Amino acid sequence: MSEQPADSCIIKHFQSYTNIDDKDQQLLLSLEKGPQEWSKNAILWQQGDKSDSFFTLNKGWACSFRDMEDGSRQVLDVFVPGDIIGLREFAFQTRITSVVLLTDAVLCSFPRQHLDSIFASSLTLCNLMFMIIARDQAILLERLVNLGRRTAREKLAHFLVELAHRLGRTNALVEKHLSLPLTQNILADALGLTSVHINRTLQDFRQEGLLNTGNCHLELLNIKGLAEVAGFDAFYLETSVFSQPAKSGCSMQEELS
Amino acid sequence: MSEQPADSCIIKHFQSYTNIDDKDQQLLLSLEKGPQEWSKNAILWQQGDKSDSFFTLNKGWACSFRDMEDGSRQVLDVFVPGDIIGLREFAFQTRITSVVLLTDAVLCSFPRQHLDSIFASSLTLCNLMFMIIARDQAILLERLVNLGRRTAREKLAHFLVELAHRLGRTNALVEKHLSLPLTQNILADALGLTSVHINRTLQDFRQEGLLNTGNCHLELLNIKGLAEVAGFDAFYLETSVFSQPAKSGCSMQEELS
DNA sequence: CGCCGCGTTGAAGAAAATCAAAGCACGTGG
DNA sequence: CCACGTGCTTTGATTTTCTTCAACGCGGCG
Numbered sequence: 168m169s170e171q172p173a174d175s176c177i178i179k180h181f182q183s184y185t186n187i188d189d190k191d192q193q194l195l196l197s198l199e200k201g202p203q204e205w206s207k208n209a210i211l212w213q214q215g216d217k218s219d220s221f222f223t224l225n226k227g228w229a230c231s232f233r234d235m236e237d238g239s240r241q242v243l244d245v246f247v248p249g250d251i252i253g254l255r256e257f258a259f260q261t262r263i264t265s266v267v268l269l270t271d272a273v274l275c276s277f278p279r280q281h282l283d284s285i286f287a288s289s290l291t292l293c294n295l296m297f298m299i300i301a302r303d304q305a306i307l308l309e310r311l312v313n314l315g316r317r318t319a320r321e322k323l324a325h326f327l328v329e330l331a332h333r334l335g336r337t338n339a340l341v342e343k344h345l346s347l348p349l350t351q352n353i354l355a356d357a358l359g360l361t362s363v364h365i366n367r368t369l370q371d372f373r374q375e376g377l378l379n380t381g382n383c384h385l386e387l388l389n390i391k392g393l394a395e396v397a398g399f400d401a402f403y404l405e406t407s408v409f410s411q412p413a414k415s416g417c418s419m420q421e422e423l424s
Numbered sequence: 425m426s427e428q429p430a431d432s433c434i435i436k437h438f439q440s441y442t443n444i445d446d447k448d449q450q451l452l453l454s455l456e457k458g459p460q461e462w463s464k465n466a467i468l469w470q471q472g473d474k475s476d477s478f479f480t481l482n483k484g485w486a487c488s489f490r491d492m493e494d495g496s497r498q499v500l501d502v503f504v505p506g507d508i509i510g511l512r513e514f515a516f517q518t519r520i521t522s523v524v525l526l527t528d529a530v531l532c533s534f535p536r537q538h539l540d541s542i543f544a545s546s547l548t549l550c551n552l553m554f555m556i557i558a559r560d561q562a563i564l565l566e567r568l569v570n571l572g573r574r575t576a577r578e579k580l581a582h583f584l585v586e587l588a589h590r591l592g593r594t595n596a597l598v599e600k601h602l603s604l605p606l607t608q609n610i611l612a613d614a615l616g617l618t619s620v621h622i623n624r625t626l627q628d629f630r631q632e633g634l635l636n637t638g639n640c641h642l643e644l645l646n647i648k649g650l651a652e653v654a655g656f657d658a659f660y661l662e663t664s665v666f667s668q669p670a671k672s673g674c675s676m677q678e679e680l681s
Numbered sequence: 682c683g684c685c686g687c688g689t690t691g692a693a694g695a696a697a698a699t700c701a702a703a704g705c706a707c708g709t710g711g
Numbered sequence: 712c713c714a715c716g717t718g719c720t721t722t723g724a725t726t727t728t729c730t731t732c733a734a735c736g737c738g739g740c741g
Binding site: 707 | 712714715719722723727730731735737738739740
């Protein structure tokens, strides 16, 4: 239960946006519940569950989704290490989406009522929370554009490039290789396509030398090419209310900008 | 510049979620800039503009959109009287979307830095702002499901029923008639379809006796039927952190639930 | 071994886009 | 008051994109 600051998921996440002073760090530490191990395919929560906490994802992948009456599902979000899960359910007493772990994972829980303490005692953190939720929304907006006005090729390319970008922020992107624990089915459910079509589109990309896939692993051979296919522009990921930039940990950022 | 509380857009909006005490009302009043008239087709702001304020929409309709490189556009949001416009741009120094007025309108401006005063002086309002932005996100999520996993029929029906629901909240829905200043083109851009296809789907609905359209006007003949077509469930519109329900102004709410 | 989840492949079909043109309503100016 | 332009709706014919269905291979794992 007593972590060092370096182990705190939420502080690490917040630090990537702006500097958090010692006082605020202590506040966060005192509110966060220690890391817990979860195993693959565990359901973090389901639509309709009581909504009284959110999580920070320290290690592993997760995704949120909505089940449809006809048996299909829409994947709404893919979470990677460093992400906050469930902040958007803040306004509801019951969960409006479900969340499943795509890999074994380490999570920190954060009871919702602790948000009050944050709002009450730190203007910086209050602003920051607001900024994070607003950035989440920007990502959703972009996903909306993706689903509404792009072809399957563009959708898939855009999704992958965005993911690479987000992974770059927390250094999980080693060279152009990244572990991608997403089945073609999940990709399809995220992009509003069928897995069959995802499969064929991936084949096209491989033939064009844009990427390679294999065994939960993705190799981006030509990120610029992919970004071009997608019409990708990273502006929507770059929050800038606080002047201090995130510590740039990765060459991706420059390569894409 | 000196409005009575009843004229304040933002207070009215907030009151629909929970009770605002006098102190908070005064605070809001002091921060809000008086109502301004705008005319149809005016651009509130454009992608890339400096982002330093948001608006409350007192009268009229607006929509936010993103222009694509290929000339098409994706409509992201349709705003109706009582809505807050631009809250989600909070995290960015420049606008990530554009907003255009669909009718003549009355708006109140709210400088962003005033949010700090709110965060600093009222825990209630701080929570409320958070709730509102979270609810916005829930609506976006639902729109995402709409775009990703529904047919044209379902998309259109869902969109219209959601709109009716939202209008019901602020009493703009008289009987089953509502003014709908949306061209088929805008509907298409909102739903990721073409106006031709919207036209044909609307014709189907008319033939099935579900609705009537004409001249910026929509008549919902069979809301239940439409909701059924759409697989509509209003849970995502019902925020419930604050126990007090919004004053129910309209028979719609019961009819649909 | 046999099952199961996942990726891959092919053929056929459905949903929606595209292109092009015509009609209609409304405001504006002659 | 009528002619005209403009923006929106409507219509038909054609094409593209993506889905559906069905089957097979392959690897991991109980």
